[in-house]
Amino acid sequence: xxxxxxxxxxxxxxLWLPLGASLLFALFPFYWMxxxxxxxxxxxxSRKVMPLIVHQPTLKHYVxxxxxxxxxxxxxxxxxxxxxxxxxxxxxxxMLAYPLARIRFAGAALVSFAIAATYLVPQPLLFVPLAxxxxxxxxxxxxxxxxxxxxxxxxxxxxxxxxGYFRTVPSELEDAARIDGxxxxxxxxxxxxxxxxxxxISAGIFAFTLAQNEFLYALIFLTKTxxxxxxxxxxxxxxxxxxxxxxxxxxAALLGSIPVAIIYSFFVEHYVAGxxxxxxxx
Amino acid sequence: xxxxSLAPAxxxxxPAFSFGRWLExxxxxxWLMVLPPVAFLAALVGYPFFYGxxxxxxxxxxxxxxxxxxxxxxxxxxxxxxxxxxxxxxFVYTAVATLLKMVGGLGxxxxxxxxxxxxxxxxxxxxxxxxxxxxxxxxxxxxxxDPAFSVVNWVLVASGLINSPGPSWLGNPYxxxxxxxxxxxxxxxxxxxxxxxxxxxxxxxxLYEAATIDGAGTWQRFRYVTLPLLMPVIFIVxxxxxxxxxxxxxxxxxxxxxxxxxxxxxxxxxxxxxAMVGGQFGQGAAVALTMVPPxxxxxxxxxxxxxxxxx
Numbered sequence: 001x002x003x004x005x006x007x008x009x010x011x012x013x014x015l016w017l018p019l020g021a022s023l024l025f026a027l028f029p030f031y032w033m034x035x036x037x038x039x040x041x042x043x044x045x046s047r048k049v050m051p052l053i054v055h056q057p058t059l060k061h062y063v064x065x066x067x068x069x070x071x072x073x074x075x076x077x078x079x080x081x082x083x084x085x086x087x088x089x090x091x092x093x094x095m096l097a098y099p100l101a102r103i104r105f106a107g108a109a110l111v112s113f114a115i116a117a118t119y120l121v122p123q124p125l126l127f128v129p130l131a132x133x134x135x136x137x138x139x140x141x142x143x144x145x146x147x148x149x150x151x152x153x154x155x156x157x158x159x160x161x162x163x164g165y166f167r168t169v170p171s172e173l174e175d176a177a178r179i180d181g182x183x184x185x186x187x188x189x190x191x192x193x194x195x196x197x198x199x200x201i202s203a204g205i206f207a208f209t210l211a212q213n214e215f216l217y218a219l220i221f222l223t224k225t226x227x228x229x230x231x232x233x234x235x236x237x238x239x240x241x242x243x244x245x246x247x248x249x250x251x252a253a254l255l256g257s258i259p260v261a262i263i264y265s266f267f268v269e270h271y272v273a274g275x276x277x278x279x280x281x282x
Numbered sequence: 283x284x285x286x287s288l289a290p291a292x293x294x295x296x297p298a299f300s301f302g303r304w305l306e307x308x309x310x311x312x313w314l315m316v317l318p319p320v321a322f323l324a325a326l327v328g329y330p331f332f333y334g335x336x337x338x339x340x341x342x343x344x345x346x347x348x349x350x351x352x353x354x355x356x357x358x359x360x361x362x363x364x365x366x367x368x369x370x371x372x373f374v375y376t377a378v379a380t381l382l383k384m385v386g387g388l389g390x391x392x393x394x395x396x397x398x399x400x401x402x403x404x405x406x407x408x409x410x411x412x413x414x415x416x417x418x419x420x421x422x423x424x425x426x427x428d429p430a431f432s433v434v435n436w437v438l439v440a441s442g443l444i445n446s447p448g449p450s451w452l453g454n455p456y457x458x459x460x461x462x463x464x465x466x467x468x469x470x471x472x473x474x475x476x477x478x479x480x481x482x483x484x485x486x487x488x489l490y491e492a493a494t495i496d497g498a499g500t501w502q503r504f505r506y507v508t509l510p511l512l513m514p515v516i517f518i519v520x521x522x523x524x525x526x527x528x529x530x531x532x533x534x535x536x537x538x539x540x541x542x543x544x545x546x547x548x549x550x551x552x553x554x555x556x557a558m559v560g561g562q563f564g565q566g567a568a569v570a571l572t573m574v575p576p577x578x579x580x581x582x583x584x585x586x587x588x589x590x591x592x593x
Contacts, residue, residue: 018393019404025468026408029422032433036425044431051436092319099312106309111316118327120581122529124550125574126327128557128567129334152326155319183302184311213415215532216550220558231417235536246425253418264413268406271413275473276480 030257037061037251044247061247062255070225071252074233079259081143081229082211085150089207090200092151093158098188100159101166102174119156123216131220145221146229150214154207161206161274165199166192202274205267212260230256334567342564344557355568364544364552365569372548374459376528379466383523384516386467387474392504394475395482405476412472420536423465427451427537455545458538462546466533474519481515482508517584524580529573549573 036044038057043049065071096115100108130149139145169192177187193200218232225237234252238245264271304310338355340348359365394405411419426433435448451461485508493503531550534540540547540555547555549569557566 015393015396015398018389019398022390022393022408023404026411026472029419029426029468030410030414032426033422036422047431051431051433092322095315096319099315103308103312105312107313111320114320114323118323120525121327121331122525122550122573122577124529124531124553125570126330126334128553128563128570129330129337130326131558132337132563133330133333149326152323155323159319184306209413213417215415215417215535216554219535231415231532234421235417244425246428249421250425253421256418257414260413260415261410264409265406268402268409272405272409272476272480276477 030254033250033254033257037247037254039247041247061251065248065251065255069237069248070228070233071230071255073226074228074230075256075259077143077227078212078229078231078256081146081150082208084147085154085211086204086207088147089151089154089158090162090204092155093162093203094193094200096155096159097162097166098192101163102171115156115159118152119160123153127216127220130217134221140221141224141227143222143227146214146218149217149221150211153214154210157210158203158207161203162196162199165196169195198270198273201267202270205263205271206274209260209264209271334571337563338568338571340564342562344561344563348564351564355565356572358565359569359572364547365572367544368547368549368552368569371459371546372528375463375466375530375534375546375548376524379463379470379527380520380523382463382467383470383474384520386471387519388478388512388516390471390475391478391482394479405479409472409476411469416469416532417536419469420465420533423461423468424452424537427461429453452538453542455542458542458546462534462537465537466527466530469533470523470527474523477519478512478515481512485511521581521584524584525577528577528580 035052035054038054038059038061040056040058040060043055049055096111099105100112134140134145134149139148173191173195174187177191178184182190213231214229215231218229219235222228222232225233228236230252234249234256238249238252305314337348339350339352341351341354342348390408394401394408398404425431429450429452430447432448432451434451435444435446438444438448439446449457452458489507489511490503493507498506529550530548531554534546534548534551535554538546540551549572553566553570556562556569560566
């Protein structure tokens, strides 16, 4: 009896307490987004009302966000850009990874070094020259500017992750296909790719969330409201001078987070696999 | 009609001249595959990098032709007191945030490595700060730390810990830096925890059993079994964390914009202000490029540290 109770105490101290505190810390900002977005302004900016719950919930901030700003357009832009740059990154990533995983060719070491180097180049190192290049190409204020530049952040990761998956395909399968007369390209498309579906899902989910998250290039390249993405639109248009539209900002933050969170919740195992592949396998 | 019967005959006579066979050669096929992505990365990463170096050697106001000035932009940065404050800020931000993420992430990973119900759900929820777009969650933090309506202050005042109105989290230079570090830790800790958890799960339970039989206590099992086996994972995660914390932009841009009075400016936000707000591309490129030597040194130092044999 006493042993049992002591076990429960230890478990409380070693498991539930730290876990509960971590969850509270991790999730409170999301709770705060939701609560703030549902409060009417007089409640939001009152020092007398207990702020932790909503006393008179209203959807006014959501209605204002959708009718008075281009939020829906920003959402569509964000989605389009994320899908396009993810697709490009998966194709380029696979093109890099397959030869590196399977074929010994002159220059392979150089290519893998280049991929690793690109992976470690942080964005702030490149934004000044890229801003100039995008301007000279006449791509300023077009979604093309970010669809072209986001894959530079995503391709190295996709290549690295797919490399691991390509190596898991037994080479006997490929040899058999080649003996039966299939070309290298046919072997890749008909034999290897179908076996690497999970790898593509992991890399795709990861690339998609990173593309949704990007801010610096979007901030610099997209200055017109109709081409903006959600993060840039929210920061640039819901903060006017010194005035913060907190209700609308929190509504935008919540609505902008939900698509990523939903997609992530469906593929959480793949996402974690992608997250850990880079470090645990590497 | 004759083509199908002729084609094999032709290849039989001149086997060395087949385009299809040429394509099937390993080297040719590989380079045809990797060339488009390599060219893409060369054009949008390699070229901008070297073009940035060239820009940093010019006096180049936006939308005007540049004038070559040699190292003048770098010398200007050297004599700029704000630049040195930026250096200190960036190192403090990176060192403290990385340490907090490492220790906290390891702790959370050890907690998560026990058996309990709803483990997958908990893991998914704990990762949310990492997957949600940073700018959007940072705006929520800005509101949590608002000078007039901070909920943190409300809770502290209501529980009697401080007197109203409470500290201005983003208005005081030290508190602003501390706030940035907390928000960065909030965002990055799950990445550490989940990756280290995956590393923990690859450690064979037999090793712990063997250590226990040899008389090792909890701390000794952690120190001599867990930690050495987890080191490679810790190293990789830390390297990524250091690089991306060192070069962080969005969190600081949104939360403090480098203020108050440059107290939280880091390389990326300062370079942005010079190049994009001030319109001085040359100077901005120079400030951004000063990140390269410290970054290279950090990566090198960690690589050497990890290579060194340990007992």
